[in-house]
Amino acid sequence: MNSLFLEIAVVLLGIVLLLVEAFSDRSNKDYLAYLGAVGLAGILALSFLPQSAPLAGSPEAAFITCDILSVFFVRFLLVATIVTLLMIPGYRSVLELYLPSERAGGGIGEFAILPLFVCAGLMWMVSSVDFIMIFVSLELATITLYVLVTYLRQNTASLEAGTKFLILGALSTGFIVYGISWIFGVTATTNILALPDAISGLPESSLYSLLFGIAMILVALSFKTGAFPFQFWIPDVYQGAPTPITSYLSVASKAAGFVVLIRFLLSLEAIPVLANKLNAVITLLAALTLLFGNFAAIPQTNMKRLLGYSSVAHAGYLLMGIASLASLLAIPAIGFYFAGYLAMTVLAFVVLQVVSQATGGDEISRFNGLSKRSPFLAGAMLLSAASLAGIPFTAGFIGKLLIFEVALKQGHYGLVILGCVTVAAGFYYYFKVIRAMYWQQPSEETAIPVTATTKWLIFVLGAGILIFGIYPAPLLAALR
Amino acid sequence: MSLLLILLIVLPLAASVLIMLGANPRVMALGAAVLNLLISIMLFARYDLAAGGWQFLSEWKILPQLGINMTLGADGLTLTMLLLATLVTLSAIWIAPKIEKREGVYYVCLLFISAGVIGAFASLDVLFLYSFHELALIPTFIMIGVWGSGDRQAAAWKATIYLGLGSFVLLIGLLGLYLSIPAASRTLDLRQLDQMAVAGTFHPSSVIYLILLVGFGSLVSLFPFHSWAPPAYACAPAPTAMMHAGVLKKFGLYGLIRIALPLFPDAMHQFNGLLLLLVIGNILYIGYVTVAQKRLDWTIGYSSVMHMGYIFLGLASLNIIGVNGAMILMFAHGLSVAAAFALCGEIRRRTGTLDYSELGGIAKVTPVLGLLFGFAAMASVGLPGFANFAGEILVFFGATSYGPAMILPVIVGVWGVVISAIYMLRAYRSTFWGPMIARWDSLTDITPTATWSVILLLVPLMIVGFYPQLLVKMVTTALPR
Numbered sequence: 004m005n006s007l008f009l010e011i012a013v014v015l016l017g018i019v020l021l022l023v024e025a026f027s028d029r030s031n032k033d034y035l036a037y038l039g040a041v042g043l044a045g046i047l048a049l050s051f052l053p054q055s056a057p058l059a060g061s062p063e064a065a066f067i068t069c070d071i072l073s074v075f076f077v078r079f080l081l082v083a084t085i086v087t088l089l090m091i092p093g094y095r096s097v098l099e100l101y102l103p104s105e106r107a108g109g110g111i112g113e114f115a116i117l118p119l120f121v122c123a124g125l126m127w128m129v130s131s132v133d134f135i136m137i138f139v140s141l142e143l144a145t146i147t148l149y150v151l152v153t154y155l156r157q158n159t160a161s162l163e164a165g166t167k168f169l170i171l172g173a174l175s176t177g178f179i180v181y182g183i184s185w186i187f188g189v190t191a192t193t194n195i196l197a198l199p200d201a202i203s204g205l206p207e208s209s210l211y212s213l214l215f216g217i218a219m220i221l222v223a224l225s226f227k228t229g230a231f232p233f234q235f236w237i238p239d240v241y242q243g244a245p246t247p248i249t250s251y252l253s254v255a256s257k258a259a260g261f262v263v264l265i266r267f268l269l270s271l272e273a274i275p276v277l278a279n280k281l282n283a284v285i286t287l288l289a290a291l292t293l294l295f296g297n298f299a300a301i302p303q304t305n306m307k308r309l310l311g312y313s314s315v316a317h318a319g320y321l322l323m324g325i326a327s328l329a330s331l332l333a334i335p336a337i338g339f340y341f342a343g344y345l346a347m348t349v350l351a352f353v354v355l356q357v358v359s360q361a362t363g364g365d366e367i368s369r370f371n372g373l374s375k376r377s378p379f380l381a382g383a384m385l386l387s388a389a390s391l392a393g394i395p396f397t398a399g400f401i402g403k404l405l406i407f408e409v410a411l412k413q414g415h416y417g418l419v420i421l422g423c424v425t426v427a428a429g430f431y432y433y434f435k436v437i438r439a440m441y442w443q444q445p446s447e448e449t450a451i452p453v454t455a456t457t458k459w460l461i462f463v464l465g466a467g468i469l470i471f472g473i474y475p476a477p478l479l480a481a482l483r
Numbered sequence: 484m485s486l487l488l489i490l491l492i493v494l495p496l497a498a499s500v501l502i503m504l505g506a507n508p509r510v511m512a513l514g515a516a517v518l519n520l521l522i523s524i525m526l527f528a529r530y531d532l533a534a535g536g537w538q539f540l541s542e543w544k545i546l547p548q549l550g551i552n553m554t555l556g557a558d559g560l561t562l563t564m565l566l567l568a569t570l571v572t573l574s575a576i577w578i579a580p581k582i583e584k585r586e587g588v589y590y591v592c593l594l595f596i597s598a599g600v601i602g603a604f605a606s607l608d609v610l611f612l613y614s615f616h617e618l619a620l621i622p623t624f625i626m627i628g629v630w631g632s633g634d635r636q637a638a639a640w641k642a643t644i645y646l647g648l649g650s651f652v653l654l655i656g657l658l659g660l661y662l663s664i665p666a667a668s669r670t671l672d673l674r675q676l677d678q679m680a681v682a683g684t685f686h687p688s689s690v691i692y693l694i695l696l697v698g699f700g701s702l703v704s705l706f707p708f709h710s711w712a713p714p715a716y717a718c719a720p721a722p723t724a725m726m727h728a729g730v731l732k733k734f735g736l737y738g739l740i741r742i743a744l745p746l747f748p749d750a751m752h753q754f755n756g757l758l759l760l761l762v763i764g765n766i767l768y769i770g771y772v773t774v775a776q777k778r779l780d781w782t783i784g785y786s787s788v789m790h791m792g793y794i795f796l797g798l799a800s801l802n803i804i805g806v807n808g809a810m811i812l813m814f815a816h817g818l819s820v821a822a823a824f825a826l827c828g829e830i831r832r833r834t835g836t837l838d839y840s841e842l843g844g845i846a847k848v849t850p851v852l853g854l855l856f857g858f859a860a861m862a863s864v865g866l867p868g869f870a871n872f873a874g875e876i877l878v879f880f881g882a883t884s885y886g887p888a889m890i891l892p893v894i895v896g897v898w899g900v901v902i903s904a905i906y907m908l909r910a911y912r913s914t915f916w917g918p919m920i921a922r923w924d925s926l927t928d929i930t931p932t933a934t935w936s937v938i939l940l941l942v943p944l945m946i947v948g949f950y951p952q953l954l955v956k957m958v959t960t961a962l963p964r
Contacts, residue, residue, distance in 0.1 A: 374588060382503070389621055395614030401546075404610075407655075408549070411662055419658075423651040430647040431640075434624060441588070442628040442636065476546055483548075 007057075007067060009050055009077060010126045016042040017119035024116060030107035033092040036115035040088040043122070047081040050074070065194060066136040073130040075338050075482060076262050079345065080129065083255040084122040086349050089460050090247040091115045093356055097245070101155040114154055118251060121147045125259040134183045134193040137263055141179070141227075144256065145172050152244040152252075164243025171236045175226035182219030189213045195266055199273035214280070220267065221284070227260025229253070230318045231291040238303075241311035246359070249307060250352035253314040254345050261321060261337065268328055278329075285326045290421055293319030297425035300432045306355050307365045309432060310348070313391060316429065317344055323422060324406045327413040335482035336405035339471070342478055343398025346467035347390040353460055354384045361451040367436060372445025380451060381440045383461045390468045392433040393426055398471035405479075485539040487526055488555040488605045491519055491565065492615075495572075495594040495601070508590040509579075515594060516573040519601070523569040527562045527957075535559075535960045537607065537674060550670040554607040559957030560810055564604040564730075564737060567817045570939060571729040572597040575722035577936035578825050580832060582630070589630060592622035596726045603734050609657055609671040609742065616702075616734050617650055623719075623727060630720040632831065638718035645701060645711035653698025653738075656691055660746070663687040673741055680746050681963075689750035695743055696758070703735030704788045705795065706764035713784035721828020728787045729821030733813045736794055740806065740961065744798070751801060758799050759892050765792030767895050770902035774909075779837040780827050782910045786863065786903060787820045796896055797878035800889065803962055805881020810958040811951065812874030815944060819862040819871055822940040826856045829933055830914065833926050839910075844919025845926055852929040853915040855937050860907045862944050865900055870947035870954070875900070877955075 020035055020042075056069035091114060098111045124144030131137050149172065153165025187193050189212050190201035202213065226233035241249045268285070271277045296316030303309040317340075324337040355365065357380060362369040374381035390397035403426070410419050453461075471478055498515035502508045530538060537556040545553050557565065575593060582589045599618030606612040620643065627639035661671055664685055670676065679685035701708035712732075716724045743751060751758075766789060773785035794816070797809025829852060831837055834845070846853030862869040879896060882889045929937075947954050 374585060378503070378587070385621065394620060395617040400614070400617075404654075404658075407658060408662075411658055419655060423648075423655055426651050427644065427648040431644060434621075434640075434643060437621065437624065438628060438636075441625045474545060476544065476548070479546070479548060 007063060009046055010123050010130075012046050012049070013043070013119055013123040013126065016046070017116055017123070020116045020119070021113070024112040032108050032112040032115065033095065035112050036088045036091040039115055039119055040085045043081050043085045043088070043119070047078060047085070050078055050081065066133045067127075067130050068132045068196075069130065071482065072262060072265065072334060072338075076129040076258060076341075077126050079258055079338075079341060080122055080125050080255050083251065083258070083345055083349070084118055086345075086460060086464070087118055087247050087251040087255075088115060089456055090250065090349075090353055090356060093353075093360075093454055093457050094245060094247055096360060097155070101157045101161070103157070114151070114245075117147050117151050118248075120144075121151070121251070122255070125255055128259045129262040132195045132266065134186070134195065138179060138183065142176065144259070145176070148172075148248070148252065148256065151248045152240060154245055154248070160243040161245065162243075164240045167236055168240045168244075171226065171233075175223045175233060178219045178226075179223035182216045182223060185212060185216030185219065189216065195270045198270050202274050202277070210276070214277075217271070217277070217281070221264075221288075224260050224264045224267070225288065228257050228264060228318050228321075229260075229315050230322055231288055231295055231315075234292065234295060234315045234318070237315055238308040238311040241314070242305060242307045242365070246307070246352055246356040249310075250349050253310065253352075254348055257314065257318065258341050261325070261341070264325060265328065265334065265337070268325065272328060282326060282329075285322060286415060286418060289319055289322035289326050289418055292316075292322055293418075293421055293425045295319075297428040297432075301428060303432065304367055305365050306359075306367050306370070306436070309367065309436075310351055310355070313429075313432070314348065316425065317348075317391075319425070320403060320406055320422065323410045323415065323418050326415060326418065327409040330409045330413055332405070332412070333409045335479055336402070336409050338482040339398075339405055339475065339479055340402035343390065343402040343468065343471050346464045346471065347387045347397070347399055350383060350387040350461065350464040350468065351391070353457060353464065354380050354387065357451065357453060357457060362446075367439050368443075370436060370439040371443035373440040373451075375448065376445050377451040377453065379453065379458075379461075383465055384440060385437055386465050386468055388433040388436050390472070392429050396469065396472045398468045398475075401472055401475045484541045486541060487522055488539050488557060489541055491522055491569075491605065492598050492602045494519055494522075495598040499591045499594045499598075502587050502591050502594075508587045509576075512576045512590040512594055513573075516569070516576045516597070519597075520569040520573050523562070523565045526557065527566050530557070530559060530562055530957070532559070532956060532960070540607075550672075551610050552608055552672070553611050554672060555605045556607045557605060558960045560737075560740070560961035561604055563810065563814050563954060563957055564733065565601060566943075567733070567814050568597065568600050568604060568730045570943060571725055571817060571821045574821060574825065574936040574939050575725040577939070578725075578828070578933050579722045585629070588625065592626045593722055593726065595619065595622045596723070596731065600726070600730050600734060604737060607673045609660070609673065609676075612738065612741070613650070613654060613657060616731070619727075619731055620646060620650070623715075623723060623731075626723040627715060627719045630723075631718040632720075633718045634714070635718040638714040642711040642715035645708070649698055649701030649708065652694060652701070656694035656698050659691045659694060660687055660742070663691065676742075677745050680748075685746075687746060689747065689753055692743060692747040692750035693754065695739070695747075696754070699735040699738045699743075700761070701735075702738075703732055703791050703795075705735075705791065706761050706769060706788075709765070709769065709788045709791075712788050713781055716784035716787065716824065717778070717780040721824055721831075724784075724824040724828070725821040728784075728824060729817040732787070732791070733817055736791075736798070736809070736813055739798060740810065744801075744806065745963070748801075751799075755799055755801070756888070758795065759888065762792050762795045762799060762892055763895050765789060765795065766899040770899050770906075774902060774906045776906070777839055779830065779839070779842070779910055779914055780824075782906055783820065783823045783827055786906065787816070789899065789903065790816050790820075790863075792899065793875055793878055793896060796882055796892055797874075799892075800878070800881035800885045802881050802884060803959070804877055804884065806962060807955055807958055808874050808877025808879075808881050810961070811870060811947070811954050812878060814954060815862070815870035815874050815947065818940045818944050819859055819869070822855070822859040822937050822944075823863060825933070825937050825940070826852065826859060826929075829929055834923065839913040841920065842914045842923075843917045844915070845923050846915035847919050848923060848926045849915075849928045851934055855929065855934065855941070856915060857911060858941050859937070860911045862941070864904045864907050868945060868948045870944045870951065873948060873951035
């Protein structure tokens with residue numbers, strides 16, 4: 004089966020659902036999210052059929068690859084989209100509040116369909132080996148995300164977040180196009196895999212133009228991955244965006260950015276002059292991202308902002324892995340970290356979504372006494388926080404362990420020591436949530452209801468955290 | 484493959500799950516604790532001393548690529564520590580008062596601490612040794628914060644940050660240890676590590692020993708990484724303090740005995756001067772700080788820090804007698820400090836204060852409580868007839884045979900016994916004897932339940948005190964022949 008097939012299937016699914024939405028009179032739009040999730044689950048199952056890379060010399064071979072990285076992350080993105088879609092029915096009351104319409108359920112349906120197009124874009128992005136293809140798929144994903152972030156158009160916070168996201172996203176697009184054009188100008192190729200050959204024949208004098216182009220691309224990718232120096236949009240956009248979209252941004256779009264970064268750096272690894280320089284830069288970026296993410300998270304009082312900074316912090320640990328790409332174990336470590344990150348981050352957002360709808364806000368203080376109001380939600384959040392902080396027997400711990408191990412092997416002692424300090428800082432801010440849930444008194448005693456879908460979602464994500472944390476071998480084997 | 488060790492870990496966790504699903508918390512917790520105690524007594528009795536070595540082995544492959552498996556096994560030291568852990572767990576759960584708020588969470592936390600520490604002692608793989616210990620971090624944080632007294636929030640934060648940071652230092656040391664093994668034979672299995680060390684194929688850098696010493700040291704409250712312990716114990720509810728001071732803290736020492744002693748013999752010699760300096764800090768400095776305390780809970784909290792100095796002294800003597808003494812003292816101190824914290828909690832529930840200036844003479848109305856506290860205090864001071872005495876005397880014998888470098892530490896150690904007699908007797912006198920303040924007239928004596936749960940701790944102390952050979956021959960199996 005051709006590797007383009009899955010992406011095309013996702014787009015077709017999206018178009019079919021748009022048509023269904025347009026011609027159906029049902030006012031309750033939840034079924035669209037469920038249909039989308041079921042469809043994606045089918046595509047996920049198809050992804051386990053044997054796939055073949057495009058034949059060498061065929062037209063798509065210049066753009067698309069099918070290797071272990073793309074196969075793993077295509078499945079990762081499908082899972083991330085499925086769990087996001089399953090969060091959407093629980094978010095309906097907020098959508099209805101901010102999108103009043105004469106027709107019941109009007110204007111809400113697309114919220115559950117647009118993520119499919121983002122998913123298709125990101126899937127293409129993780130499979131592509133050509134800058135033009137990366138750029139086009141990135142735009143498909145990003146432009147759809149602009150719509151989704153501003154979806155609550157009567158809510159000023161959502162609009163503000165969307166505007167920031169649009170301006171900074173456009174700026175980063177500018178950077179990436181500019182970088183691509185410099186690299187193309189020097190090497191006369193836009194294919195990542197062809198870069199080493201093209202560069203090795205270059206005169207010394209054109210190295211700096213090349214480095215400039217690479218730097219531009221790194222800046223643009225740091226926007227996508229939420230790494231220093233382009234991390235500052237994250238807390239604001241995360242806070243204002245609709246919660247399911249925030250969760251999707253922090254998991255799926257970050258992962259796709261990291262995959263492109265890995266492909267780009269792996270290809271440049273072949274050229275020692277560049278590899279040394281780039282490694283120093285990435286090490287520095289990892290250190291700054293770790294410091295910024297973890298220490299800026301400490302004073303946060305808003306849960307969404309806290310999770311935003313925490314996503315920057317986790318980008319820092321992932322960059323530690325990127326800085327160690329010379330080791331063969333780096334990619335399995337990064338992939339594993341992402342799988343755990345998906346489970347624990349989405350779990351945190353699911354609980355946050357339920358709690359903030361029941362209490363009317365996103366502040367950490369809204370979690371006060373949650374263990375009394377809903378021991379189930381408090382337990383789920385406890386598990387998620389433990390995993391995010393890196394307590395053993397959770398996926399977060401094994402992920403950090405694998406990353407620290409490759410970093411030590413590659414001699415990044417400074418980064419590992421810094422990582423230890425920031426992990427301790429992480430204990431503090433994640434435990435702040437635990438403190439609110441268990442130490443503090445709730446402002447009201449009523450129980451918080453949890454719908455069946457949400458309950459199952461929480462069960463599955465929690466089981467994921469524990470299973471990956473206790474028995475990581477199968478997942479790691481899939482990454483080799 | 485013997486499944487008894489995994490059963491010891493699974494039983495408390497299974498009880499926790501049942502409690503979360505709505506079973507009666509106290510019944511479930513007590514049931515798991517009683518079963519666990521019976522299993523660990525049975526394992527202790529069935530250990531084949533003649534064969535020695537690791538027994539009751541079981542293994543699960545977790546990360547074969549990295550050579551990491553979950554391997555459980557026990558030798559005499561493990562079984563001694565498991566006995567300590569299950570004894571204190573049962574006593575702590577038994578003595579827990581009626582919990583008004585969130586009873587389920589309370590017992591789940593206690594059971595998790597217990598499962599974590601049992602797992603840590605029973606693990607042969609260093610990664611799991613570490614991981615199981617971490618399981619106790621969040622329950623401790625929750626318990627001190629919710630059911631603690633005094634300035635509990637600050638104490639919980641301080642303990643969590645210290646223990647979290649200490650654990651990560653430890654993890655880095657363990658990763659360093661792992662990476663210093665030749666790539667082909669990388670493993671974290673204690674048995675293979677020992678073999679490599681004996682065969683001389685493995686020479687970890689002595690820097691790793693220092694990292695491990697700081698990591699394990701902060702978990703054991705080695706001077707100067709001790710300052711989290713007294714406030715945490717003073718503010719924690721009694722069962723948490725019993726579990727933590729009695730059992731969990733011994734994990735750091737256990738780790739040093741298992742990892743540092745066999746793998747870093749040269750580094751331990753090289754840095755013994757440094758360790759002895761810290762030991763003097765623990766015994767002398769903390770000893771005098773203990774004397775200056777004005778509250779019973781703080782006195783016992785600091786005394787538990789001080790007594791760690793003796794155990795470290797035994798380790799630093801680097802010979803069989805001294806290390807044997809250290810291991811006996813780990814068991815003895817665990818039981819005696821748990822008994823002291825249990826009684827401390829009983830007094831606080833009755834009087835609402837532990838300030839010496841407000842207490843006094845309450846033995847008139849609470850004679851049984853007074854008698855039990857007398858036993859616990861005498862055990863803690865190291866009076867002959869208690870296991871603590873057997874441990875301390877072995878530590879001193881071991882230390883004196885080390886050489887001239889030990890003269891000063893041994894003198895300090897003996898003087899430390901005097902110091903601990905001073906503060907313990909003073910604590911006993913100011914709480915139970917002297918003129919009684921009129922408002923304590925109506926105090927009730929300790930309940931039979933609580934009495935028995937303290938006796939459960941004191942009886943083994945006296946058995947070992949009169950017949951130390953029972954434990955000596957067990958713990959010796961942990962040392963190279």
